[in-house]
Amino acid sequence: MVRFPSPFLAALLVVGLGLPARGEPAPAAALPVGTVTAQRMAIDKPLDFVGRVEAVGRVAVRARVTGYLEAVAFTEGDPVKAGDILYRIEPDLFEAAVKQAQGALERGKAAEALAVIQLQRAQDLLDRNSGTVVARDQARAALDQARGSVMGDEANLETARINLGYTTITAPIAGRIGRTSVTKGNVVGPDSGVLTTIVSQDPIYVTFPVSQREFLRYQQGGDRPDRNKVAVRIRFQDGADYGQVGRVDFVNISVDRATDTVVVRAVMPNPAGALRDGQLVRVALQVGEPEQKVVVPQAALIADQGGVYVFVVEDGRAVTRRVTPGSGGAGPDAVIDEGLSGGEVVIVDGLQRVRPGIAVLASPVGPSASRI
Template identity: 45%
Template sequence: MRTFPSLRTISATGALLLVTPAMAQVVPGGPPAVGVVKAESRPMTESTEINGRIQARERVDLIARVTAFMNERLFTEGAEVKKGQLLYRLERAPFEADVEVKEAAVAQARAQLENADLTLKRAQELLDKNSGTQVAVDSALASQRVAAAQVKAAEAQLHQSRINLGYTEIKSPIDGIIGRTSVTVGNVVGPTSGALATVVSADPMYVTFPVSVRRVIELRERYADKGGFDAVKIRLRLPTGELYGQIGKLDFVDIGVAQDTDTMTLRGTIPNPVIQKVGDSNLYELSDAEFVTVSLEAVEPLKVLAVPRAALLSDQQGDYLYVVNDKNVAEQRRVKLGQSTPDIAAVTEGLKPGEQVVVEGIQRVRPNLVVAPGPASQTTPRAR
């Protein structure tokens, strides 16, 4: 890199002072010294921050499907449960008795069917021997069909009674974490009692967030040749401000647009491993319905034309910066900015690679002013 010669001056006490190019005072009638950097393409991880919420992938409210007294609660609130695990047991005796009644009804219907079968057989035999009539056969056939239908009806009622008996045992339909119970043992519960408890899956979790339609289209077009939304990764910032250590993947874009906000709901899946075990319970970093900040980032950094943010100025017309041409004249350039970081800004329009951009001494520059450019220092303060 070319070094810019230091400027020396003598203080009132005779001491020799050393001044950097960007700090040098302008000699009356001379061009102001400025520090410049070359506009270059550099990798930048594009990110967009949006408010979102964590959502369990599976969520089940446990509701009693028959009316009965609750006899037992067989789980610890807040503990993990497995699919098929027995959680509540309701009073079974009335339902067992009902099953026995229906079993008896089925046995009775089957006996009547057997009798009807025999009657039909005898009537047919008599008709074959010319000792009976067709009317008797038809009557016996009708009775046999009625008896067969009564058997099916009795069997259906028995099946329903057995289903109701099975409902007295409430089991978990999924693997997950169960919340607190809303009804204690000894109370009557039923379909109108509401949720007895809720089970939610823990790992992985969903994160849902609204994104403007314009931004969704931009993302789709930008990553179309890079795998579409597979080229986007999801990072989370927790309510404490801490960055979550796991990386998620975008897996769903809603088919409709919210008319009041002109946004679409996007959803990602992110791991949620156990961070601590306490007794029978496991603690996870993410919880269902938790509020988080979602950051959408490109899987691979994008190449952008970037300049230090210290080079940027703005007014009512927008953003601009100063470029020093080959005649050392400062030109004002209106620019359009893309994704930026606290220190670097991406310029999408108004600047070409290799052009010299003023970053130091910018307060002394005016459009079409001749300046004395030199390399900027490595650490450039941000513009205010």
Template identity: 40%
Template sequence: MTLAHAHMLRGSVHSLAATFAIAFFAAPVLAQMPTGPPVVGYTIAEKKPVTQVEEFIGRIEAVNTVNVVARVTGQLEETTFVEGAEVKKGDVLYRLERPPFEALVQNAQAAVNQYKALLRNAVLTTGRAKSLLSGPAGQQASVDSAIAQQHAYEAQILGAEAQLKTAEINLGYTTITAPIDGKIGRTAVNVGNIVGPNSGTLTKIVSQDPMYVVFPVPAPTLMELRKMYLPKGGFKAVVLRIRLPDGSLYPQKGKLDFVDPTVATSTDTVLVRGEIPNPLAKPAKPGEITIRPLIDGEFITALIEGVEPVIALAIPRSAVLADQQGDYVYVINPDDVVTQRRIQLGQSTPALAMVSTGLSEGERVVTEGIQRVRPDIKVVPQPAGSDPTKSHGQ
């Protein structure tokens, strides 16, 4: 190694050592440099019109549900509906064999005709007996007997006509029709089977529009709602909305129509019911399978909204925190120091929290950067939604 090369090597080693020393000793100094107060966004607590909303878990229930059964016994000859389609009241669903029942009608009609013929003869006999009564051959007993026979035939005619009516009704039962409008389910029997009153449900029809919304309300909450809305018109003062299982808000609005007169002792709740439209998702031709947004039995979230907004002190719901002691917010005082403030919430919405006590109008509430604050620290406040770089002149 030449002298020049050795000199260059020693210079590189000294330079590397100096760089390491600067980095080693400078790192703690940089770590100890103050970062400054955290920047937080705030919202001013102010009074504003707020739509009051209460949420309850409930379910959809059909207004009418009918189990279709056979009322006479016979062989099933035809099924005329499409499973899953909607039917109208009076639409033919099933046809049973008719000949046995037609024969019963004819037999009953023959009995009526027979007794009517006998009655006509009895009337003539009574007339002859009465005409002979004034002569030497007339006897009162003959007249009485003829009249009694006449009345007997009249009674037999009434019985025969009743039998005829029954036979005609049973003949009509061989055609099974829809008793209500609604969506029809699948059939439980196939053509060729013998069905009758003991065969059970042949199919089910569920009404579709409107639908009921049924949900339990805690008894104390119901009392609060009554105090709030009875002076404003009761049911007319609220609107029923629902949130579907996928989290979306159903566009149709409904109305409440029933509150159960008793409290369920096991849950301390009262059953409340509303009615809401359930229109077709798209037009359907007769016999086509239809689609509607609400289904009998599905679980939903019922929302009771006040028709008229109320003026209340409101802040974003995201500003409200909670612990074992209750709800609280972080408030920025005039010296830009954060303080923890316990609050009492009133009827709120998913987006806005209405504050009953603990907060005054005009106070600054931390809504952004909450994770960076703690009580009694100084912060750099700026209106929520503003650019933090601009506040530092960057």
């Protein structure tokens, strides 16, 4: 027959084995959480604006002479170099005009040579008292007239050659060419309007309006930075960063009365042609020196009616810390202006089950995937 120990002996066994006594709840196991150490980092203080990309050079290509369009020698949308042939106008009539002007010039030169001979003859006769002063003066006037005619013929020839050159329309600048408004076989001329447009690619402008409030704030500041040293960075509409850094090169001399803003222009390198004329971008101006700020992952932030807070681990327990997020964060990181001093162990994983004062088992999950 099996005999059970007395209650006194059972109590001794419980105490000896460290088991909870009857009626006392067992202590809760620590909740495993993932943590990151709050870091102090040098953070830029960018000013954000909405900007528009503008080409440095823009040329509206037009025809300067009238004629049948013989060829369109480019592919729409392709890059072109200065001097590349874009259009060819039928040159036959202009070549004939050059020859006609050359013939008129030759006749004029012959008349000039004859006038020289006649003047010399009239002078010789006058020297031998066989001629008259009137005849000599008439010969001199005829020579002057012949020389004037030659000058006009030379100008007509030059004009004809220029017009012949205009039958080949070339690119005046390097850049990317747009659509053509005319096709082969049409008659084009100065009244045909813009045939196509070329916009330069590298470098390129980015213009953006700055409010009077911001403009005056930095204009009156004692530590106002040199505009040529203000770094300009841009982001595309999908949030992707543009890899090049630009510089402010122009601030408009007047304020737009409709918007109360000042237009600022930056020059951006564009070697790969990623920026296109007319494109809308986000502009970030880096002014002043970077400041030391505390950075934590965005995933650590929790918002409620009282504001924003994070959970930090202190003595093995989760403790609430109210924080004030600042500007300048990027990607998965957030800048904290107040509430953290750096070095705190901040909970980022397992927040769904964390409650103030609960025991936690902290496991580092490594640094934030993206830093500013």
